[in-house]
Amino acid sequence: MSRQILLGDEAVALGAVHAGLSAAYSYPGTPASEILEHLVRRSAETKDFTAVWSVNEKTAYEEALGASFAGKRALVSFKHVGLNVAADPFMNSAITGANGGLVVVSADDPGMHSSQNEQDSRFYAQFAHIFAYEPSDHQEAYDMTREAYDLSERLEVPVLLRMVTRLSHSRSAVAVGPPRPQNPLRKGDPRDWILLPVNARRRFTRLLGLQAEMVRLSDGSRFNVLELGGDRSLGVIASGVAYNYFREAVAAEAAPPSFLKVSTYPVPEGLIRKLVAAVDSVLVLEDGYPFIERQIKGLFGVAGKTVRGKTDGALPASGELTPDIVRAALGRTPLPALAASGLPLAGRPPQLCAGCPHADTLKALNKALEDAAGANVFSDIGCYTLGALPPYSAVHTCVCMGASIGMARGAADVGLHPAVAVIGDSTFAHSGITPLLGAAVADTDMTVVILDNATTAMTGGQPTYGSGERLLRLIEGLGVPKERIRTIVPLPKHHDLNVRILREEIAHRGLSVVVAVRECVQEQRKKRS
Amino acid sequence: MKQDIILAGVGGQGILSIAYVIDNAALADGLVFKQAEVHGMAQRGGAVQSHMRLSDGSIWSDLIPKGEADMVLSVEPLEALRYLDYLRPDGVVVTGLTPYRNIPDYPEIDRVLEAVRRAPRAVVIDSERLAKEAGTVKAQNVVLLGAASPFLILKEDSLLATVGALFRPRGPAVLEANLKAFALGRSAALGL
Numbered sequence: 235m236s237r238q239i240l241l242g243d244e245a246v247a248l249g250a251v252h253a254g255l256s257a258a259y260s261y262p263g264t265p266a267s268e269i270l271e272h273l274v275r276r277s278a279e280t281k282d283f284t285a286v287w288s289v290n291e292k293t294a295y296e297e298a299l300g301a302s303f304a305g306k307r308a309l310v311s312f313k314h315v316g317l318n319v320a321a322d323p324f325m326n327s328a329i330t331g332a333n334g335g336l337v338v339v340s341a342d343d344p345g346m347h348s349s350q351n352e353q354d355s356r357f358y359a360q361f362a363h364i365f366a367y368e369p370s371d372h373q374e375a376y377d378m379t380r381e382a383y384d385l386s387e388r389l390e391v392p393v394l395l396r397m398v399t400r401l402s403h404s405r406s407a408v409a410v411g412p413p414r415p416q417n418p419l420r421k422g423d424p425r426d427w428i429l430l431p432v433n434a435r436r437r438f439t440r441l442l443g444l445q446a447e448m449v450r451l452s453d454g455s456r457f458n459v460l461e462l463g464g465d466r467s468l469g470v471i472a473s474g475v476a477y478n479y480f481r482e483a484v485a486a487e488a489a490p491p492s493f494l495k496v497s498t499y500p501v502p503e504g505l506i507r508k509l510v511a512a513v514d515s516v517l518v519l520e521d522g523y524p525f526i527e528r529q530i531k532g533l534f535g536v537a538g539k540t541v542r543g544k545t546d547g548a549l550p551a552s553g554e555l556t557p558d559i560v561r562a563a564l565g566r567t568p569l570p571a572l573a574a575s576g577l578p579l580a581g582r583p584p585q586l587c588a589g590c591p592h593a594d595t596l597k598a599l600n601k602a603l604e605d606a607a608g609a610n611v612f613s614d615i616g617c618y619t620l621g622a623l624p625p626y627s628a629v630h631t632c633v634c635m636g637a638s639i640g641m642a643r644g645a646a647d648v649g650l651h652p653a654v655a656v657i658g659d660s661t662f663a664h665s666g667i668t669p670l671l672g673a674a675v676a677d678t679d680m681t682v683v684i685l686d687n688a689t690t691a692m693t694g695g696q697p698t699y700g701s702g703e704r705l706l707r708l709i710e711g712l713g714v715p716k717e718r719i720r721t722i723v724p725l726p727k728h729h730d731l732n733v734r735i736l737r738e739e740i741a742h743r744g745l746s747v748v749v750a751v752r753e754c755v756q757e758q759r760k761k762r763s
Numbered sequence: 764m765k766q767d768i769i770l771a772g773v774g775g776q777g778i779l780s781i782a783y784v785i786d787n788a789a790l791a792d793g794l795v796f797k798q799a800e801v802h803g804m805a806q807r808g809g810a811v812q813s814h815m816r817l818s819d820g821s822i823w824s825d826l827i828p829k830g831e832a833d834m835v836l837s838v839e840p841l842e843a844l845r846y847l848d849y850l851r852p853d854g855v856v857v858t859g860l861t862p863y864r865n866i867p868d869y870p871e872i873d874r875v876l877e878a879v880r881r882a883p884r885a886v887v888i889d890s891e892r893l894a895k896e897a898g899t900v901k902a903q904n905v906v907l908l909g910a911a912s913p914f915l916i917l918k919e920d921s922l923l924a925t926v927g928a929l930f931r932p933r934g935p936a937v938l939e940a941n942l943k944a945f946a947l948g949r950s951a952a953l954g955l
């Protein structure tokens with residue numbers, strides 16, 4: 235066994251490779267991007283498996299599902315909200331089942347470090363009736379990913395692995411085992427994979443029939459640890475990184491609380507019953523939503539016991555857990571620390587890079603809309619979302635991938651004018667094409683500004699599908715008239731010209747698309763060095 | 764034996780390179796480590812921090828609890844101040860003194876440095892001057908790593924070996940400048 239320094243994300247990637255991975259798909263998104271980045275680098279060297287940045291998460295999921303159908307082991311990974319995009323194939327793949335092992339990695343972002351919500355992917359696993367793992371450290375991230383492939387092939391269903399930002403982006407040494415070979419090609423049985431009602435009912439019944447087995451597996455998992463220790467007044471149930479914070483807080487204590495570490499779902503019901511029966515009160519520690527806590531409490535609670543956690547304010551209901559929050563919830567006094575300086579510390583928020591093309595486009599757009607009191611700029615997910623902050627204050631919405639175009643259309647439909655959508659090239663390819671097709675057919679009175687910086691910049695510069703000539707042909711192909719497709723080069727020296735073009739297209743009472751073409755300066759820099 | 768360090772600075776100042784060197788030196792010295800870092804949006808000129816934990820036993824949390832850090836190692840003085848309450852009462856602050864002003868409301872630098880120096884053990888280094896002396900102003904992070912090195916539980920040789928491995932691919936001039944930056948930082952801290 236060798237030891238390697240790996241990010242949590244990379245431990246997952248390597249676990250999949252060593253489990254005999256044949257194909258991996260993903261769309262970039264913090265904190266999951268480093269999984270596929272690692273696999274892309276590795277497959278470029280070894281050439282013995284496929285690793286692809288897909289057009290979006292739904293596509294990625296379907297590609298992985300196809301590889302599984304063909305009998306091979308596949309990985310699909312994304313950030314938590316990516317699973318919303320992939321939810322359709324995800325839910326249905328629980329019904330078809332997996333042929334080759336299929337592992338779905340969803341990386342949650344408690345605290346919303348770089349996300350628009352902090353949804354908890356464990357609910358998705360429950361929703362789909364599939365088994366899920368939640369590692370608490372790097373070694374588990376590696377080991378669980380490997381085991382997840384065995385389980386997926388044994389139960390013939392996809393398995394979910396829930397990561398969180400803290401683990402995804404933490405580095406440590408991992409002991410890795412020998413790799414095993416990939417599966418041979420072996421097609422799935424059409425009767426399982428054609429989800430006509432007659433088949434789907436049978437497959438769903440099978441899935442429901444597996445639930446008791448999944449609970450048994452969870453109860454027997456080596457990753458779930460029950461310790462009925464010296465102190466039986468309190469029993470702690472902790473999952474994922476929250477388990478680490480708990481152990482940290484009581485590391486020096488002679489008689490720490492009894493505890494159960496939960497690392498697999500459906501929850502290990504037998505182990506939970508044992509712990510609850512042995513202690514007077516229970517504290518549930520989990521990063522994300524109170525998933526375990528609500529199941530234990532149900533509507534009526536546990537007779538004769540108090541169960542505490544996020545639902546009763548013992549821990550904050552939102553935000554990321556920290557060792558300090560967990561320590562306080564355990565009633566332990568804070569450690570003596572140096573006092574803060576007392577000086578008011580100016581924040582240092584992220585900002586657009588110096589020379590960023592978005593800055594020039596947003597400045598021109600602000601100028602073009604200066605006299606349009608009723609205007610609204612619907613924006614999207616990307617570096618340009620930072621255009622919401624001063625000095626630009628140029629965009630007014632950011633909801634989800636591709637929302638800008640659909641929202642601008644809806645607003646235009648009910649009379650808002652001017653309605654402007656601002657979307658990057660990668661986000662446009664991800665989910666902007668379909669709403670633009672609808673708007674082109676309707677000739678909606680709105681202006682779509684596509685920022686073509688030739689990359690997926692915010693997540694570190696992954697490839698993009700809808701850039702350059704291909705993007706222009708794509709827009710034309712959707713039915714936008716050629717004379718209503720304008721191109722600008724966002725540079726300070728073109729400011730006046732760009733303002734004029736934007737004004738003309740905003741004034742046009744119908745659909746226009748303005749494409750702002752200039753490469754991300756970070757990408758330019760990478761190519762030079 | 765254990766040591767907890769908060770690494771701080773602004774995106775682009777080479778915080779993650781310092782972390783890389785410490786990670787690899789820890790592995791070479793047979794220590795266990797965990798290093799939580801910030802990625803994504805925070806890199807665009809925003810504040811960057813990393814929690815670095817070293818131990819010869821086990822490490823539970825990826826994040827350092829408040830009051831547990833032995834050192835705040837910052838490339839920039841305002842960023843050093845942000846994490847003072849993570850330090851144990853006898854913890855040490857190692858920081859460069861040159862402000863990185865990419866925000867409109869950067870406090871007066873004299874007040875910032877005064878607040879840093881109020882920490883019981885503050886090692887304030889003119890890392891910009893020393894890096895230039897070493898041959899490249901980009902090596903400020905390595906100057907500060909050198910300045911922190913006398914306080915680290917890592918062997919100086921292990922740190923130097925990783926600095927070497929990191930910069931050797933960028934050519935002999937870059938390598939030499941960074942090794943010199945490390946040495947200048949180290950002797951500046953020892954001379955204080």
Ligand code: SF4
Pocket residue numbers: 585586587589590591592617687691692754755756757807
């Ligand atoms: S990474 Fe590229 S697109 Fe993003 S802010 Fe920097 S220059 Fe602009």
